[in-house]
Amino acid sequence: MKEYAYFPGCSLEKMAVSYHMSTRETTRKLGIKLNEIDDWNCCGATTYFYIDELLAYTLCARNLAIAEQTGLDVVAPCSACYKNMYFTVAHLKKDPDLAEHVNFALEEDNLHFTGDINVKHLIEVFCQDVGPEELKGKVTKPLTGVRVAPYYGCQIVRPQKEKEDVEQPQFFEDMLSAIGATPVNYPLKMRCCGGSLMISSRTAALSMVRNLLQCAVDSQAAVVATACPMCQVNLECYQQQVNQEFGTNFSMPILYFTQLVGLAMGIPAKKLGFGKEFVTLAPALLQPGQVVPVPD
Amino acid sequence: MEKKEKIGVYVCHCGTNIAGVVNVGEVSAWAADKLKDQGVVIARDYKFMCSSLGQELIQKDIKEMGLTRVVVAACSPHLHEKTFRNASKGAGLNPYLTELVSIREQDSWVHTDKVAATEKAKAIISGGVSRVIHHEALEPLHVPIHPDTLVVGGGIAGIQAALEIADAGFHVYLVEREPTIGGHMAQFDKTFPTLDCSACILTPKMVDAGNHPNITLLTYSEVEKVDGYVGSFTVTIRKRARGIKEADCTGCGICWEKCPKKVVDNVFEAGMGNRKAVYVPFPQAVPKYPVIDRINCTYYIKGTCKACEKFCPTNAIDFAQEDEIMNVQVGNVILATGYDPFDSRRITQYGYGRLANVFTSLEFERLCNAAGPTGGNIVLRDGKTAPQVVGIVHCVGSRDKNYNEYCSAICCMQSLKFAHLVRERTGAEVYNFYIDIRTAAKSYEEFYHRLLDEGTHFIRGKVAEISDAVRLPGEEGKLIIQVEDTLTGNQLRVPVDMAILSAGLEPRRDSKAVAKLFGISCSADGWFIERHPKLDPVATVTEGIYIAGCVQGPKDIPASVAQGAAAAARILGKIQQKEVALEPVRATVNEAQCSGCRICNNVCPFNAILFHEDKMVSEVNPALCQGCGTCVAACPAGAISGTGFSNEQILSQIDGLLFLNIPKKEAVAA
DSSP states (O other), rough: OEEEEEEGGGGGGGGTTHHHHHHHHHHTTTTEEEEOOOOOOOOTTTHHHHHHHHHHHHHHHHHHHHHHTTSSSSSSSHHHHHHHHHHHHHHHHHHHHHHHHHHHHGGGGTTTSSSOOEEEEHHIIIIIIIHHHHHHOOOSSSOOOOOOEEOOOTTTTTOTTOOOOSSOOOHHHHHHHTTTTOOOTTTTTOOOTOOOOOHHHHHHHHHHHHHHHHHHHHHTTTTEEEEEEHHHHHHTTTTOOOOOOOOOOOOOOOEEEEEEEHTTTTTTTGGGGOOOOOOOOOGGGGGTTTTOOOOO | SSOOOOOOEEEEETTTTTTTTTTTTHHHHHHHHHGGTTTTTEEEEEEEETTTHHHHHHHHHHHHHHOEEEEEESSOOHHHHHHHHHHHHHSOOOOOGGGEESIIIIIIITOEEEEEEEHHHHHHHHHHHHTTTTTOOOOOEEEOSSEEEEEOOOOOOHHHHHHHHHHTTEEEEEEESSSSOOGGGGOOOOOTTTEEEHHHHHHHHHHHHHHHHEEEOSSSSEEEEEEEEEEEEEEEEEEEOOBOTTTTTOSSHHHHHHOOOEESSSSSTSSEEEESSOSSSTOOOOOOOOEEEETHHHHHHOOOHHHEEEEETTTOTTTTOOEEHHHHHHHHEEEEOOOOOOOOEEEEEEEOBBHHHHHHHHHHHHOOTSSSSTOOOOOOTSSSOOSSSEEEEEEEEESSSTOOOSSSSHHHHHHHHHHHHHHHHHHOOEEHHHHOOOSSTTTHHHHHHHHTTTTOOESSSSSEEEEOOOTTTTTTEEEEEEEEETTTTTEEEEEEEEEEEEEEEEETTTTTHHHHHHHHBBTTOOOOOOOOOOTTTBBOTTTTTOOGGGSSSOOOOOHHHHHHHHHHHHHHHHHHHHHEEOSSOOOEOOOTOOOOOOOOHHHHHTTOOOEOOOOEEEEEEETTOOOOOOOHHTTTTTTEETTTTTTTHHHHHHEEEEEEEEOOHHHHHH
C-alpha cells in the first residue's frame, strides 16, 4: 500500500473542498493512504515569498519538518503549495546558512528540518507512482467520448525534474486516456491562469483567463481538468466577469482531475464534491459509462 | 646506485609564464645544492629553454660536462618532450635519458601563491631527478608502412581524401555505409555563400571516385573489425548484400521503374519523398547499382513478386545474395564519418512532428531541390500552397545547455541561404530569428549583407515557442512564433505560414562505438578528438588513424574538404617514408607472472593487448602500444611493466616528490 504525508493546504478547507473530497475518495479507491500532517500551517501561497523570504521559508519548513518525522514523501494537491515546499527543500539543502536561520526559528517548536524528504504533487502520485496502467484497471465507468482539456498550469513542472519534458509534457493526457476520456490538443496547457494577479491587476488577469477559455473552446473541449485550486477558481469563478469584460459567452465547466478520475472509477458524484459548480455541467458528464456525443 | 650518474637540471622561465609565479633562480640554486647527492652536477635557469639557445645550453653541458641524464623543468611533455629529447640526441645522449617535468601546466598556471608554487616546483624537480636515474636508453621501433589506405565515410571529406591519395598513385579503399557516396552534400540544393548547385560541384567528384583505378569503392558496407597498428592494419569489412549482381547490372533503372512497392525515403529524402523497394537514392548515385531494401521488399515479406527479376534485361537480380566479408591490409586510416542532424523533435515547444508546417533544415533542402519531391517548389506540407510568410529559427539544438552547448558553425549561413532561396522563389516575407549572426569565413559576411539588402527581416531573440493557438486577429490558420526581440525589448508574436528549424549538427549516433573500433577517443559530446586542437587537427593520438570533416566537430564544406586533403597529405608523407619509427615507451607482459585474467585486454584504450587462448596469457602488441601505462596499473598480478614507467621509476618519483631522497633536516631548511 502506498502511503504519503498529506498536506491539503488552506484552499482545500473551504474554496476547493470538492478537490479535497475527490482526493480522499479516489486515493482510497486506489489503495493509497494519505496521512494528513499534524497541525499544518499555510504554505505562504503566492505572495509571502515576495514579502518576507525568511519567514516564508520557515512557514514551509515547519510543515516539512513535521512531515519528515513520518518518514514518508509529502504530497500536496495544490500547485502553489507544491512549488513552495519543493523550492524550500531545494533551497534549504543548498544554503546551509538559510537552513540554520530557519532551524533556529523551528527550535521554538522543538522541530528540526533535515532536508531528507521528497515533495510531490498529487498528480505525480496518480501519473507516476500509480501510473496509467494501474489506473486503467480501476476504471469501471470510462468517460468515453468526453473531450477534456488537460490544464497543467504553470507550476507543476517548474522546476524541471531530471529529463522531464517541461515544454510539452504528456502525463496528464495519458492519465485522461487511461480513464477513457479524450484529451484534446490544448496548446495553452502550460500557460499561467493569472494567479493572484486577479487581485492586483484584474484586467490583465481576466485577459489571461479569456485566452485559456477561448483555447479550450477552440480545442472543442467539453470540460477543462485542473490540478490546482487557484487555476480552478480563476478559470471558473471569473467566467462571468470575462464574459462581461470581453463580450464573450463562455460556459466552460472547470473540474479537478480527481473528480473525473472518481467518476470513471464509479464513485458517486456527490461524494466527489459535485454540485458546487458555478458553471453547469452537461448532465451526460455525471452519468459516465455512456457515450457523450462529440460537440461540433 | 651502481654507478654515479651526472645529472643536469634546466629550469625554464617560459617568459613570465613560469617565472611570474615560480622563483626560478631560487629553484635552480636549490636543485644544484640540495640534489647534489642525487647526482645533480649542474642546474641552470633560462628564459626560453625550448629556443635554440636554450637547447644549445643543454647540448653544451652534455658534451663538456659529460652529463648522463637531463631533467628539464618547463611545460607539459605534450608540448616539448620531443624537442628536448631531440636536443639530447643531438649531443649524443640517448633521448630517453631526458625527462621533462611540468612546472607550468601543473604549477605556475594553476597557482597564485608564489612561495608555495616555488616549493612545489622544487618537489616536482626532485621527483624528476629521482625518476631519471632509473631511465634506460631505448631505441625506437621501425615498422614498414603498407601503401594502401582505408577511408571510412564517402561524404565530401572522405571523397576528397580518397581522390588526393589515389591521384598521388596509391590505392584507397573507400567504405560507405549508404548505397551511394555523396553524403549530406548530395542532399543539398545550393551551397553558401556562392549559391552554386551542390550536386553540380559534387557529382563530378563522385564520378571520379567511382571510376578511379586506384580507388576500390565499397558502398553499402561497414567496417566490422580493425586489427594491427600503424603501417599494417588488417580491416574486416562487411559488404552487405545488395541483391544485385554488380558485374551484370548496367544501372538501366528498369527494376525500380517496375517495382510496385513504394517506401517513404527517410534517409535521402528526409521523409519528404518516396522511393521503391529496389532503389538508387538519387539519379547520379555512385555506384549506379541499386539496392534491394529487404525490410520493405514484397518478395522478402511474402515470398512472391519478383517484378524486378522478371524485367531485368541482364538477369542481375540475385535475391539469394549474401553479405560478403572481406579483409584488407592498409597502412593508414582516415575516418570521415560525418554528422547527424539534431533531432528537432526534442525541442517539443517548436512543434516539429506536431505542427504540419514546421520543417527541419534537411527537409527544406529537399523541398527546394530541383531533383527533390516537389521539383524545387517551396510549398507547405499540403504540397501545393506557396507560403506568404516564412520564419527561420536559428540555433535549433545548438548554443543551448539543454541540448548542445556548442555552436554548430553552419546554421547561420544555412539559414541565410534558405532566406535567400525563399525570397527568390516565392517572394514571401522572411523572418530570421537569431541569437547572434556568425558569418566568420571568406565572403560569408558579404552574403549576410546581401540578405539584409534583399529585405529579409532579422529579429534578434531566441524563439520561445511555435504554436497554432490563435490569440489575436490575423493569426487564424497561421503558426505563431513567440519571441522576444532583444534589441527593442518587445515580446513579438509573428504569424507565419512555414517555420524552418535550422537544426545543428550532432556526432553520429554510433560515434562512440566507431571510436572504440578504431581505438581513438571521443570528447564528451561525441566528436572525435584530434591530436592537437590547433597544430594537429587531422591526426589522432593513435598512430595511423586520421580524422577529417564533421567527425572532428561541426564544419562547413570548405573546411571539410580542407581537412580531407590535409589528412591525405599527412598519409602520403608517411607512405613516402616507407617505414615509421615508433616510440619505444611501451608495456610488456611477463608471461610467467600473467594469470590470464584479461583485465588488461579491456582497459587498453588502443586495443593493443591480445590474448593467447592456447597459452592463456596476454601480450602487448608493441607497435600498437602508446605507453599510457593503464594496463600496468590495472594488472592485479603486477605482470605488466612499462618501459618509461616501471614501478621503480614511479615509486622513486613519488619519493622525490615527497623529498624522501633528501635528508629530512635539509629538506625542511629548503
